[in-house]
Each structure stands twice: as C-alpha cells, then as structure tokens.
Amino acid sequence: MNRRHFLTTAAALAAASSHAAPPSRLRIGQIGTAHAHAAGKMAAMRSLTDLWEVTGIVEPNPATQSTVTSTDPYQGLPLLTEEKLLATPDLKAVVVETRVEASCATALRCIQAGKHVHLDKPGSLDHTEFKTMRLEAEKRGLTVQIGYMLRYNPAFTLLFKAVREGWLGEITEIDAVMGKLADPLTRKDIGALPGGGMFELGCHVMDAVLTLLGKPDSVHPFSTPNGKDGVKDNQLAILQYPKATAVIRVNHTDPFGGPRRRFNVTGTQGTFEILPLESGRVNLSLTLAQGGYKKGAQSFQLEVPKGRYDLEFVDLAQILQGEKKLAWDAAHDIALHETVLRASATWPGA
Structure with missing residues (x-):
C-alpha cells in the first residue's frame, strides 16, 4: 500500500x-x-x-x-x-x-x-x-x-490535510473509539455477524487509519464479550506499523458511547483529536505554527453539513461527470477489507 x-x-x-x-x-x-x-x-x-x-x-x-x-x-x-x-x-x-x-x-x-x-x-x-x-x-x-461515513466529514478532511502536509510530524499513534449502547435488535444484528461489532462499526475508523498510514504490518484482535448471549459486543484491535500503532475499540455496551466516540492522531510534532467523532469539533496541538493554526493547543468547531451523507453523493456526481477521481482506489479498499476481517478475528486461519 x-x-x-x-x-x-x-x-x-x-x-x-x-x-x-x-x-x-x-x-x-x-x-x-x-x-x-x-x-x-x-x-x-x-x-x-x-x-x-x-x-x-x-x-x-x-x-x-x-x-x-x-x-x-x-x-x-x-x-x-x-x-x-x-x-x-x-x-x-x-x-x-x-x-x-x-x-x-x-x-x-x-x-x-x-x-x-x-x-x-x-x-x-x-x-x-x-x-x-x-x-x-x-x-x-x-x-x-x-459508504464509509467519515471520509467526507470536514474534521477528517482537515486531518487528512494535516497529515499529508506534515503538521504532526511522523505519526506514532492513533487511538479510536467507536461505541454505543446496543438495543436488543442491534445485538441480534451484530450477533449474526461472525466479526461482531468490530466488523459492523469499527470498519469506519479503520478506513480513516488506512487512509493515513496504509495497510498495517500486522493486526491483533481481542474480544471480551460483556453479555450472556455470545454476541461480540466489546472488542479491541491493534494495528501495528513500523513506527506506529493504531488502537481501535468498539464497545456496544457503552451507555455514553456516542459522546465518547473519538479519533486521535499523535505525531512527533503534534496531536489532532476529533471528539465527538462526527461533531466537527477539533482539539489541535502543534509544536510549530502550521496551516494557519498557531503553535500550542487550540480547539475549534468546523461546520458539518446537516445531511450526513450529502457530501458522498456530491463527490460521486463530480466523479461521474469526469471532474475528478475517487480518492480511494481498489488497492485501498481491498487492503481495508482484509484489515477489517483480521481486526474482527474472521480472517481465514485466524
């Protein structure tokens, strides 16, 4: 990758x-x-x-x-x-x-x-x-x-720019949390999936991780179910890179899962945190002024479109009109799919 x-x-x-x-x-x-x-x-x-x-x-x-x-x-x-x-x-x-x-x-x-x-x-x-x-x-x-819903979120768009332009230096860690309190129907749905909640929900943040770092060298999955129904409702995956690790937690027993959803990237020159995940709220810390943002810690709010999926279809229209190419190619999608299966412990032979 x-x-x-x-x-x-x-x-x-x-x-x-x-x-x-x-x-x-x-x-x-x-x-x-x-x-x-x-x-x-x-x-x-x-x-x-x-x-x-x-x-x-x-x-x-x-x-x-x-x-x-x-x-x-x-x-x-x-x-x-x-x-x-x-x-x-x-x-x-x-x-x-x-x-x-x-x-x-x-x-x-x-x-x-x-x-x-x-x-x-x-x-x-x-x-x-x-x-x-x-x-x-x-x-x-x-x-x-x-249809990964974070690809077009303004906070993630800025994060991709920040990493691309080197604001944060060399990336050393990514920490992502994607939780919720699953109702009985949701538990039934994720229980029917071999990979459980990590497969169904964790894939969103894994897409962002691979957009930033590419395919990991290795993936280490963990599952510690909380309920008595056998559903994989509390999972963790560690994605290992030569000089970085990405830790992804998916917990379907978290009563405050929505507000706690976050994505944090730390590098040798700064940290970029999105909290809550789709809110457009950013906590940015920089050792040097970058991209119009000052040295030190700062927090700000980016405007998020009312329609959660609108920008997906704006982008798709531009692609089909020949104005641009999709930013995620087949190699990315294939590597991501493999990573999702490995992270949810459903890769063949895992």
Missing part, C-alpha cells in the same frame, strides 16, 4: 462541497433497504435535486415490497425489479443497500451491467468475493464508492 498515494488523492475531498453542480442530473437507483444507512442514503440523493434523478427502488425482500414505496424517504418512487432498474436508459449508478450477505454479489451484477456503484460498508463477509468485485470494477473503469 502506498501511503503517499492515499494522502495525495485524499486532498481532493476538501473541495467536494464547493464545486459547481454538474450541468445535468445523473440517473441513479437503489437496490435494498435493509442496511442501517439505506434510508439516509436515499434521503441524501433525493435532497440533491440538482445532481441526481432517482429512477426507482428495488426491494429484494418480499415481506417489505408492498410497503416500501409508501414510507419516507422512498415514498412515490417506482418499485422495480433489479433487471428493470439495470435496464433503465442512461442509468449511471446504483446504490447497494442490501444486507451485507447479499451486497457484494449485488454490486458485482451492477458492475457487470456497466454501472458505477455506491456500496455500503463493510461490503462483504468474504474477502475473495469482495476482491473479485472490486477488481472487476477497476478493470471496467467503473467507480465503486464504499
């Missing part, structure tokens, strides 16, 4: 919300509503009316087909079969929001039909399946945008 490549391509994200809108709307559809982010992704697309025309929704689950188009944010959309959606004239992209068990195979069918894909995380339970899909898109010159 080439860390310089990651940090260079990530630089384009800072301008994602400031570019002019494409001259015409792009046609897009969605397959599935079972993913936890499905409704939010549809709401984002439908709110960006100058960029996207949503042509319809595919619901593979017969139990929900009769009601999906009568509920927000899907209300009023045509309910299509997958075949009909993929045959829609001038359809540019498909958003895949199925359950993870079906998501990668669905994405591959879309790619084989010549469509760009927004695929929600983590993408697949099986690494070979994921790698095959991602390389097929690369071979066809198609974009696969994985």
